[in-house]
Amino acid sequence: MTTLRVLSAGPLSTVQDLGRPGFASVGVSRSGALDRAALALANRLVGNEQGAAGIEITVGGFSAVFDADVWIAVTGAWGPVTSAGRPIDVNHPVRLAAGELLEIGMAEAGLRYYLAVGGGIEVPAVLGSRSTDVLSGTGPAVLTDGVVLPLGSPHPESMRPVDISPWGRPDLGVVTVPLYVGPRADWFTAASIEALFTETWTLSPASNRVGARLDGTPLERSAVTIARGELPSEGMVAGGIQVPPSGSPTVLLADHPTTGGYPVIAVVASASLDRFAQLRPGQEIRFRHGR
Structure with missing residues (x-):
């Protein structure tokens, strides 16, 4: 199984998908990505289903390595993102080689990045979702330095070339x-x-x-x-x-x-x-x- 090892989790990084609706009657909120459109875009860029689990990274300061070649996409916030020290574009699919260091710097616009990986993050689901609920503690734990996350298998032939992504820098004004x-x-x-x-x-x-x-x-x-x-x-x-x-x-x-x-x-x-x-x-x- 392909894995992602978190080297630096930054101030707050969590696994998120589109949440677990339908459990409010037993005191469990939907949770899920705060910027659902950004997560869905990241997943589409790497050929996942829109609701596949990715990583929500608050502010930045995140770094990770993979033990196999993977497709990734970073969306949402706008800031410096590098692979093996080379700048890579946000809102575009990028192929990383096994062992390359992915670094997501401090956001310059917006607040939350979304990292999607081909195949998705395959932590165990709780009540049908892999989302971390920070209030109730439902779902996987908040990510910490050194944690290893399993990845799913990408769908064969799921990647498609993308020349332009119609997303820009988040608003900084009113x-x-x-x-x-x-x-x-x-x-x-x-x-x-x-x-x-x-x-x-x-x-x-x-x-x-x-x-x-x-x-x-x-x-x-x-x-x-x-x-x-x-x-x-x-x-x-x-x-x-x-x-x-x-x-x-x-x-x-x-x-x-x-x-x-x-x-x-x-x-x-x-x-x-x-x-x-x-x-x-x-x-x-x-x-x-x-x-």
């Missing part, structure tokens, strides 16, 4: 995301609802795979709901924007808890959540009304 008000918007003042769409929010450094915390003017609850006390716990979904008593909103991401007692003022549609995977701490976000 990112605008559509937002849908509800289901607990009535817990907040009219001024807070307006502030959601007029405020320029900043991604907090405390953000992670569980949620994107936003800094800005605190959102205030209405006097009526303050008198009610706390909301009983209810089901949560990725994209829900919870507002704790501090008033600082958090966009729930892939490893979110499946229940929560903070009111959800609005929801980011699933199709827009990939944008949050590539936001950098301190980057600005604006919301517009969804249609």
